[in-house]
Amino acid sequence: MVQDPDRFEIVLTEAYPQILFWFAMPFTSPVPWEAIAAYDGQEGRDRFADHPVGTGPFRIAHYAKRSRIALERNPTWWGTEHPEWRAPAAIYPTEGAPGDAEAGLLPPDVVGQPLPFLDRIEMRFEKEAIPSFTKFVQGWYDRSKIPKESFDQAARGGTLSPEMQARGMRLERTVMPGTYYLGFNMRDPVVGHDAGDRGRKLRQAMSLVVDAPEFQRVFLNGRGVTAQSPVPPGLFGYDPDYRNPFRQVDPERARRLLAEAGYPGGVDPATGRPLRISFDTGDPSVQGRLRYEFFVAAWRKLGLDVEIAATSYNQFQDKIRRGAYQLFMWGWIADYPDPENFLFLLWSEMGQTQSGGPNTANFGDPRFDALFLATRDRPNDAERMAGIVAMRDLLETERPWIELFHPEDYALLHGWLSQVKATGLTVPVFKYYAIDPAPRAEARVAWNQPVRWPAWAALAIAFAVVAPAVVTWARERQ
Amino acid sequence: MIAYLLRRLVWGAVTILGVLLFLFWLFVLYAQPEDVARRALGEKAPPEAIAQWLVNHGYDRPAVWNPEAPLDTRLFDHLSRMLRFDFGASDADDAPIAARLRSGIGPTLGVTLPLFAIGLPLSLALALGVAFFRDTYIDRLGVVVCVLAMSVSILLYILGGQFLLGKLLRWFPISGFDPDPGLALRFLALPVFVGVLAGLGSDVRFFRTVFLEETGRDYVRTARAKGAGDARVMLRHVLPNAMIPVLSAVSLTIPFLFTGSLLLESFFGIPGLGSITVEAIQNNDFATLRVMVYLGALLFIAVQVATDVAYTWVDPRVRLE
Numbered sequence: 001m002v003q004d005p006d007r008f009e010i011v012l013t014e015a016y017p018q019i020l021f022w023f024a025m026p027f028t029s030p031v032p033w034e035a036i037a038a039y040d041g042q043e044g045r046d047r048f049a050d051h052p053v054g055t056g057p058f059r060i061a062h063y064a065k066r067s068r069i070a071l072e073r074n075p076t077w078w079g080t081e082h083p084e085w086r087a088p089a090a091i092y093p094t095e096g097a098p099g100d101a102e103a104g105l106l107p108p109d110v111v112g113q114p115l116p117f118l119d120r121i122e123m124r125f126e127k128e129a130i131p132s133f134t135k136f137v138q139g140w141y142d143r144s145k146i147p148k149e150s151f152d153q154a155a156r157g158g159t160l161s162p163e164m165q166a167r168g169m170r171l172e173r174t175v176m177p178g179t180y181y182l183g184f185n186m187r188d189p190v191v192g193h194d195a196g197d198r199g200r201k202l203r204q205a206m207s208l209v210v211d212a213p214e215f216q217r218v219f220l221n222g223r224g225v226t227a228q229s230p231v232p233p234g235l236f237g238y239d240p241d242y243r244n245p246f247r248q249v250d251p252e253r254a255r256r257l258l259a260e261a262g263y264p265g266g267v268d269p270a271t272g273r274p275l276r277i278s279f280d281t282g283d284p285s286v287q288g289r290l291r292y293e294f295f296v297a298a299w300r301k302l303g304l305d306v307e308i309a310a311t312s313y314n315q316f317q318d319k320i321r322r323g324a325y326q327l328f329m330w331g332w333i334a335d336y337p338d339p340e341n342f343l344f345l346l347w348s349e350m351g352q353t354q355s356g357g358p359n360t361a362n363f364g365d366p367r368f369d370a371l372f373l374a375t376r377d378r379p380n381d382a383e384r385m386a387g388i389v390a391m392r393d394l395l396e397t398e399r400p401w402i403e404l405f406h407p408e409d410y411a412l413l414h415g416w417l418s419q420v421k422a423t424g425l426t427v428p429v430f431k432y433y434a435i436d437p438a439p440r441a442e443a444r445v446a447w448n449q450p451v452r453w454p455a456w457a458a459l460a461i462a463f464a465v466v467a468p469a470v471v472t473w474a475r476e477r478q
Numbered sequence: 479m480i481a482y483l484l485r486r487l488v489w490g491a492v493t494i495l496g497v498l499l500f501l502f503w504l505f506v507l508y509a510q511p512e513d514v515a516r517r518a519l520g521e522k523a524p525p526e527a528i529a530q531w532l533v534n535h536g537y538d539r540p541a542v543w544n545p546e547a548p549l550d551t552r553l554f555d556h557l558s559r560m561l562r563f564d565f566g567a568s569d570a571d572d573a574p575i576a577a578r579l580r581s582g583i584g585p586t587l588g589v590t591l592p593l594f595a596i597g598l599p600l601s602l603a604l605a606l607g608v609a610f611f612r613d614t615y616i617d618r619l620g621v622v623v624c625v626l627a628m629s630v631s632i633l634l635y636i637l638g639g640q641f642l643l644g645k646l647l648r649w650f651p652i653s654g655f656d657p658d659p660g661l662a663l664r665f666l667a668l669p670v671f672v673g674v675l676a677g678l679g680s681d682v683r684f685f686r687t688v689f690l691e692e693t694g695r696d697y698v699r700t701a702r703a704k705g706a707g708d709a710r711v712m713l714r715h716v717l718p719n720a721m722i723p724v725l726s727a728v729s730l731t732i733p734f735l736f737t738g739s740l741l742l743e744s745f746f747g748i749p750g751l752g753s754i755t756v757e758a759i760q761n762n763d764f765a766t767l768r769v770m771v772y773l774g775a776l777l778f779i780a781v782q783v784a785t786d787v788a789y790t791w792v793d794p795r796v797r798l799e
Contacts, residue, residue, distance in 0.1 A: 041574070050573065064581070065573075066757070067655060067749035124654065127753070128745055131653035134645050138652075314513035314762075356525045451647045469616045477708075 015377040021336030024427060030055050057090075057116040057431045071121040071430070083114050090115055092419075092432060105421055116431035117419070137167070139444040142417040142435065146410050151221045155410055158222065167443075168415030174422035175225050175408045177232045177334035179342060182210065182295065182402040183361040187353055188326045191277065193364065201261035202275075203399035207246045208254035209298040212404045219291055223410060227403035229392045230342045234424070236380040237339040237388035244396050247403060251301060258302055266303020274305035280325035281308065282316025292329070320360060323353035330360055331407070334425065339388055340376050346391075346400060347372050363400035416440045479790070479797070486786065490779040497775040502556050505764040511537035514569050517762045535569065535765075560772055570763035578754060578766070579773075585655055586738035586750030588666050593673040594735055598728060601678055605685030606712055612690060620682070627679025636745045639672040653747040669746040673739065681727075688723045692716045721792040729785035733777035737770065 001009045012019065022028050032053055041047035052060055057079055058071035074080070079090030092113050096106050110117075126132035129147035133154075136144030146154045154164050160171040184203055186192040191199055216224045228244040231237045258266060268275040277299075281292055289310060296306045306327070311319070319325045334341050344350055348364035350357030368391055375387035395401065413420055416436040423429065515531040516523065523531075532538050542553045559566060565575035608620035644652030650668035692698065693716055701715050738752025747753075751770070758766035789796045 047573070049571070064749065065571075066753070067747070124747075125749075126653070126747055128653065128747065131640055131644075131745070131747065134640075134652050135654070138645075138648075140651075314510065314516070317513070317516060448648050450649050454647060455649075465619070466616065469611050469614055472614075473611070473708075 017377055017379065018336060018338050018340055021338060025336065026426065026428075056428070058121065061120065065125075067125050069123045069125075071123075073116060073119050079115060096421075100421070103421075105419060107419075110419065110434070117434040118430065121430055136412065136414075137164075137447075139414065139440065139447050142440070143411060143413050143420070146412060148221070151410075154412060160412075164412065167447075168439075170413045170415065172411045172413055172420065172422055173408060174411070174424050175233050175406055176424040177234050177337055178331060178407050178424075179227050179230050179232050180329070180331035180404045180407065181227065181230070182327060182329050182404065184327055184400055185323065185325050185353075185360075185362055186364065186400050187323050187362045190275075191326050192362070198261045200398060201257045202263065203402075204246050204397075205254040205257040205261065205302060206299055206304070207399050207402045208248070208250045208257070209302060210247075210295060210402050210404070211249045211298065212247070215291075215294055216405050218294065220405070220407075223408040224405035225408060227405050229395065229403060230345065230401065231339045231388065231392070232334070232342065232406040235334070235337050235339050235342070237385060237392075239389075242392070244403070246396060246399060254302055258304075263304075266299075266305070274303050276305045276307060277326050278309045279306050279327045280316060280319055281310050281329065282313035284310040284312065295329075320352055321356070323362065328360065329404075332358070333407075337425065343372055343388070343391060344376075346395065361400040363398070365394065365398060368394050368398075414440065414443070416443075479787075483783065483787070486783050490783065493779060494772075494775060497772060498557055498560055501768040501771055502553055505768045506552055506556060507541060509762075509764050511535070514762050514764055518570050534572075535567075556768075560769075565769045566765060568758075568763050569765040570758070570761040575766050575769050579751065579769070582738070582749060582751040582754050583736070584657070584750075585748045586736065586743065586752060588662060589669050589673065589742060589746075589748055589750065590735040590738065592666065592670045593677075593739075594731070596670065597674040597677050597681070600674065601681035602685055602717075602724070604678065605682045605689055606717065608682065608686045609689035609693060609716075610708065610712055612693070617686075620686070624679045624683035624686075627675075628683065629679075630676075632676045632741055635672050635676040636741060639668060639675070640745070643668060643671070653745065655746075655748045665746075666748075669742050669748065673742055684727060685720075685724060688720045689716055692720045695719075718792070722789060722796075725785060725788055725792060729781050729788075732781045733774055736777055737774045 001011065003009055010019070031048075032055075035051075035053035036048050039046045039048040039051040039053075050063065050065065052063070055078070057074055057077045059074040060069070061072040062068060062070035079085075079087060083090070092110050092115060093106070094111050100106055124141075126135075129145075130149055132141070133144055133147050133150050135141050152161075154161055155171050158173070160169060164171075184191045187194075189195060191202060193199070195202070212226045216222055216226065225233055226247075228242050228247050229239075233240065255265075258264065262269060263275050266274045279292055279296065281288060283289075289308065292308045292310070296308060299306045309325075320328070332342065332345055345358055346361065346363045346368060347359060348366075348369050349355065350359035351362045351364060352358065352360045353362050371387050371391045371394070375384045375391075378384040378387070409422065409424070411422065416439045418434045418436070419432045421429070421432070511532055512528060515528045515535075515537075519527055519531055536552065536555060539555070540551050542551055544551045548554075558564075563576075565579070567573060568575055568578065604620075608617050611617050611620075640652050643649045650671070651665055652668070654665050656662055656665055689712075693711075697719070698711060698715060701711050706715070736751070738750045738755070740752045740756050742748070743750045743752035744756045754766065755770045757763070758770065
């Protein structure tokens with residue numbers, strides 16, 4: 001309901017506190033309808049997507065989506081036009097999360113100052129990671145992710161290498177609000193709901209031999225937080241002290257559970273052969289296969305015969321739609337920082353095969369559903385926490401997922417860039433950044449002096465090779 | 479000659495029609511549009527959004543035959559659009575493909591034209607030099623170096639060039655592009671240098687063979703007998719007579735001047751037509767991909783016809799009948 005030209009009211013038909021997060025996401029940013037009408041992509045006019053008009057502290061100065069985007073300070077931003085409002089979004093925060101002050105994120109000369117601090121931001125689209133990282137090391141970029149190939153050079157063992165320290169860089173580690181997991185298709189007769197206690201014990205046994213920290217060490221350069229439940233760090237309901245008993249590696253217990261499930265030594269009594277399970281994936285690459293082999297090798301030790309069924313991504317999607325899969329690896333990154341955004345992945349209403357939702361495990365348990373619905377719309381209070389713990393305990397036993405890790409992002413920053421705090425979400429935070437341009441200019445000159453002597457050496461070699469032949473030819477001619 | 483050209487053009491049109499039908503089978507019938515939609519909209523897209531995407535992109539219409547409206551088919555739409563050069567919108571992000579091609583042609587020509595303009599004369603000059611010093615250590619060393627150079631993958635040239643010339647010696651920016659002409663030259667220098675270097679081995683070896691074949695002919699002996707010097711023999715007699723095979727080899731590379739070098743553009747971050755093609759492959763953007771293949775085929779046929787005409791200019795003995 002429109003209240004006046006600057007205000008409108010949204011009336012919800014049911015409680016949905018997560019809507020507040022929606023208003024912090026890019027797709028709810030206010031945009032002028034005139035601009036949408038003008039940039040309609042018809043008769044040679046730009047599309048709005050190629051000519052964005054917004055209401056933020058920066059505006060687009062150059063927009064070539066595939067190569068370069070430049071932003072410049074927006075002089076008509078409401079925060080700039082009305083500094084007297086001292087609106088929370090228009091001044092640098094006066095308080096932060098625990099640890100922010102120690103990390104130098106609340107310097108006294110900056111706190112409470114009007115935003116933004118930068119006049120212009122240049123973003124270059126780089127397809128290849130290694131050249132991009134090299135340009136960062138040369139000082140042409142202020143911030144960079146660390147490509148796999150350069151990881152040891154930059155941040156071995158989670159700390160900055162001496163070479164990077166000498167250049168005044170900082171390492172920024174961010175645990176992403178996301179969870180990677182192995183999932184069982186709960187509609188499958190062998191590993192799913194219909195297998196009852198037998199299937200539950202099979203899933204528990206398989207969960208007990210997957211060594212997630214080792215996986216992180218081998219494939220992720222040791223990055224990430226080992227997951228014990230679906231809810232990632234930083235979200236309400238995450239308990240750093242919780243240890244899922246079925247996520248601690250215990251092959252002996254796994255063998256006992258497998259025998260109790262009716263598969264002693266991993267053998268299916270119906271066939272007399274190791275129980276065959278299909279591990280479906282949409283990544284047929286060599287690297288992908290190596291990753292899946294890691295899990296298959298662990299299950300092989302239990303005597304299970306898990307076969308990797310690698311197809312193209314689209315064929316895999318098709319299998320998921322048809323429900324023709326048993327085991328898969330998947331991940332989910334938060335849309336917004338609320339546990340509901342993870343727990344709904346196991347809500348029966350979201351069943352992938354039944355309704356095309358993101359519950360790819362097709363987990364459906366009335367107890368979980370009741371707990372989910374009871375906590376979904378609650379504020380973050382003790383009752384909600386109790387509901388989340390109850391769901392966690394249920395998942396602990398039922399094991400529709402084998403939780404693996406919460407991903408961790410490493411980025412490098414040059415010393416001249418300050419007031420950067422990664423959120424792990426796609427929330428633009430450029431307005432808080434500050435740059436000291438003088439040391440950057442000096443470093444760029446100092447770090448990029450060309451080495452010229454090899455050019456002269458190459459010319460000398462070429463001359464030495466050709467000269468005798470020319471001299472001989474000249475003599476013969478005479 | 480006109481009858482010959484007309485015949486070539488008719489065959490060219492038939493070939494283009496064949497290419498268009500093949501593209502229709504490959505990108506419209508064989509490729510599942512639902513997969514393209516899912517790739518474009520992301521994993522979290524609901525089925526309704528996928529269905530709407532299919533309608534918006536015309537994938538909901540009958541493919542080949544529509545008894546109610548015979549012209550309202552995807553086949554007719556595909557053929558008429560391509561023949562009218564109305565390329566429509568990208569499958570990946572709905573951006574107009576024609577606008578994307580216009581924005582990409584500049585950066586592509588920025589790389590390929592200098593590469594061609596420097597690479598061809600340099601290869602010809604080096605090949606003439608090596609042929610000039612035939613049966614000397616220069617010739618033998620030249621052949622060995624050429625064989626080595628042509629045995630190395632262009633990927634190694636690119637990565638080696640970026641590492642050695644960009645990172646270690648810091649002569650050039652390691653990658654990137656800027657439309658500002660002053661800065662563009664700085665960014666284009668390394669890809670052009672690497673491209674020229676990567677092509678030298680095979681070109682010099684081929685041209686050397688052609689020149690050596692010519693130097694054994696009677697007219698060369700006659701020219702020498704008449705007192706022509708070595709340089710005059712090579713430049714005035716051998717070079718013009720070797721132009722037919724040179725022209726044939728060069729004509730094969732001309733379409734790529736416009737469609738761009740996939741690897742060079744991709745690794746050096748040049749937003750040209752080669753990058754557009756690579757991106758279209760990566761994103762399952764079949765609408766863009768079929769336009770690129772179609773334009774490549776058109777260029778190829780046009781250049782072939784033009785080359786036939788050029789033969790009559792470089793060698794008056796050639797008659798097109």
